Amino acid sequence: MPTYDYHCKTNDQIIEVKHSMKEKLKTWGELCGKAGIDIGNTPAETEISRIITKCNVNTTEEPIKLSSILPK
DSSP: OOEEEEEETTTTEEEEEEOOTTOOOOBHHHHHHHHTOOOTTSOTTOBOEEEOOOOOOOOSSOOOOHHHHSOO
């Protein structure tokens, strides 16, 4: 499941959560619920924005050469 970072301008916090690519979080309350954290003093309806970050790919196998899997 992909990991996403969200930023709240109101409290200047960045929270990392995992969710499906189809899911869209829009408010601080939704984000805190997904992250399993307390919303604190920030109103639940406060808007958040997803931060674009780098993508990491983890593999435990040797890289595959394209020439070994493409038709000849």
